[in-house]
Amino acid sequence: MSRDRFQFSRRTLLRAAGSTLLVPPFLRHAFAQEAVSRPNLVLLMQTNGTNQASFWPKGSTWDSPILNELLTDPKVGPKTTLIKGTKLNLKGSPQGNGHDWGWHSLYSGVDNISKGAPAGGGPSVDQILAQKLAFTQPFKTLHCGVNAANYRLINAGRASFPCVSAGLQVPCELDIYALYTKLFGSLMPKPNDGGQAAAALRLKQRQSVLDAVAADLTTLQGRLGAQERVKVDAHLSAVRDFERRLSTTLSADPARAPECASMKPSKAGVPSTGQGNEANADALNHLFMELIANAVACNLVGVLTFQFGRGGEHFHFDWLKIPGMRADFHDDIAHKDNGSDATAASVMVEVNKYYAGLVTELGQRLASFPQADGTTALDNSLVVWGNELATGPHGIDGVPLAFVGGAAGRLKRTGYMVDVGTQVHQRLGCTIQNVMGMPSDGFGWVTDSGPFAGLELA
């Protein structure tokens, strides 16, 4: 990836120095810059747990009925790290059930709260990173998903998992084509209808409009108490981010700029659908894997979050034509995968193989983008594949977790499974923060968890 932070590899710098020990000051500075480089981060959220017996490789083998496609892929398997033993570590007994608990807590580290319905109890790690780190990408964060639509009260919180703060849910963007326009549209060559001067004037006008909006917000901010000010703070931050994107030349990976400017979805005319309508779910899942890979390869988003459906999803998976599938996967399969229902178990495995296939596809797509230094977009990314539950019947012990990608060298080693016993899930957020260059000792309500034990971080 030819982003500025990867212009000089450590090896190149050392070779330039002519010695592994004598490094001139300007190169030490370059090392320092490299030290703060960070991977593109993608957080995936699956629902309804997995079949534990078929998920984790056994013994010393790298073989798993569910993960076989992922682990045996020649490019993606060696870049995959499994984290076994993650336990959803709740502080209390929050409202709702395992779906709500994991949905809201896996990436936030805190219990969900009630806002009439279970809702996120604090900021998710993507939003924390966006607030704390200086991302250079045009978009600090982007949240998208498939079939995450409109719900009744009891499930309103399950429409989206990232939160800016307690109860302030980041909306899930569903329209794949609108997202292409949003992400890549700005990279398209502008029509030369008025020349550069006209473009500069228009930019100045838009900046002026946004400045006025920001001033209106600041005035409003000054009139509010602390609780209400949170709303305006988030709004103001959004305006500033948007202005930044407008003001800077939106450069994707320069080496790939023309390619990025012409990025398009491989399939047209697949509309997002509402709750319960899975007609396009499969096509959209694949299109979103493609979008994520394209966005990462073009370095357009700092942290990209994606949800396969909503919390406690009720997909029927008709497109998979799985023998033994029952009327409702959620109720009739996942909830019944309790060790005594062989049909439920076999369907659960097939459904989870489907998700593993999507993650494999994402990895393959990332691996297909070579970088100038010989690495691939997969090497410079960290894809976290998480799940709201450990098992279909709402188990919270053993949440299936996989890291895919080299994390820009932040993972010292990949292609193995961390299996050192039970670890609290707050270690996930802590690990992510440290990998992303935000040193931290804990995450969520556990301030001293540290990152995952057994995971070798650079």
Place this chain on the structure above:
Amino acid sequence: MKSAIWRSIALSGGLSLLAGCQGSIGGAEPSSAPLPPGAAGSGSVATPPGGGGGATACQALPARRIRRLARREYANVVSDLLGAAAADAVLAALPVEPRVRGFDNQDAFLFVSGPFQEAVAELAATLAAKADVAALAPCSTSDTQPCVASFIRSFGSRAYGRDLTQDELDRATSVAALGESFAVSVRLVIELVLQSPNLLYLTELGSPNAPVAAQATVSLTSDELASQLSFLLAGTRPDVTLREAAKNGQLATAAGLRAQAERMLAQPSGVAALTRFIVGWLDLGPLSDMPKSAEAFPEFTDTVASAMQAELDGFVTEQLKGGDGTLPSFFTTVPATALASPLSAIYGADLQMSGLDPSRRRGVLSLPGLLTYHSADAHSGPVERGLLVRRQLLCQDVPPPPQSALDRIANLPVDDLDAAHTTRQKFAAHVNEPSCKACHQSFDPIGFGLEDMDGLGRYRTTEHGLPVDSHGELTGTDVDGPFEGPAALSAKLAQSKQVAACMVSHFFELALARPAGVDDACVLDAWTSDFVAGGQHIEDLVFAYVTHPAFGARKDDR
């Protein structure tokens, strides 16, 4: 005295029921759940001076607040400013917000995220570029500066529901000055106004010049009162008449507020607002979105869904416009469905030349549209229907299934495909297993009483060839007792004071865009008393709200 009665009913019927449920299964969070009406915490109720509409005023005021407009509301404002086509663009560009307890305007679920802000900014630029400047800002002089200034004032004040401050005028003027032509200047003002927080938020802050005094009472400005009224009854900023009333001080009195409310309710937008309330009260969404199993219900075609929707909408509108507009009428009126209805196959023998059989089809609960919406995707859904009555119509908060209950579900599954038992028989585990029974006993028996209507609202006496048992029972309410079928259930609910109090609670949620809390019990009690005493006219909910002192007062939160 009446307040005490309602509170007593609610406490004995609602909270004691819940306590049993929670006590058995745990995992609930009662302090954060919306309160049943009348469930006041002691010490939160007082009797301050003043008050309109015969209601007792309350000291515990809501805090100052801003609320982001819902997508629908924002589209309405844009429509007023730029025309209906612009509103369509808004609806296409902005995400649909969660519908919480039936309503789309709930403050806790609305905020301006990065994607939302960007969508609004892009939308504002697009709409500004398309705006018909000649129509919006006609200018016949060569010196266009006064025209721009005039446009900023008029357009801005319609958008914000108030006159612009000098700072706002100055900022807009500076932005307009960057336009290379008059038209571009106007477009830049439009682009600014459409994304300004002054349009995007409904403020409940009082005068900007009021001194800060923590916990002190803050009076909303007359413009804020007008916007509160207008967003409730028209879903948009105030019209000219309401703005004038605000300017002339007519909103300073309960009578003035009521007069404006009466005027607005008489308009189509007023009926639409009440319809929106009824739809939310019944927790209904579009039937076209209902996931129904094609195997179980192949008859649920787009045509049938559309006909169900039309019948449901028509019934609600008829009660509000042509009927007596009371809460009981929603339970007791026989739907006026004609024999030629596309739903004749659904109704079967219930629909004759003379109309629907009133012994089976009476009230909104007997409509196929409602019975379809509140059912499971593959069967009649006694749990869903029971919860509709218990949670939504009685406001008795049943917590979501806790982990322990879901573990039980995994071990005691209900098989939708089992054709050897009726739906009721399949759910027998709910009353046999203590951990299930703790909660399910409060709502399953209600749903069982509607078992004579299948998942599409078709009357039935058998299921899988087995006789259907549709004997149900209401417990823990002020209208306890057995019943059979939706008409009989409706007859009971029409008599329930708890249902009336619950409807008031729902109206509170719509009007204040948040669930009621402990501090709101006084207001709820007062409104409920007036509502019941006045014959439970839906419009009276509006009058009780807008004439209550809490309508125009807030607590200083700084």
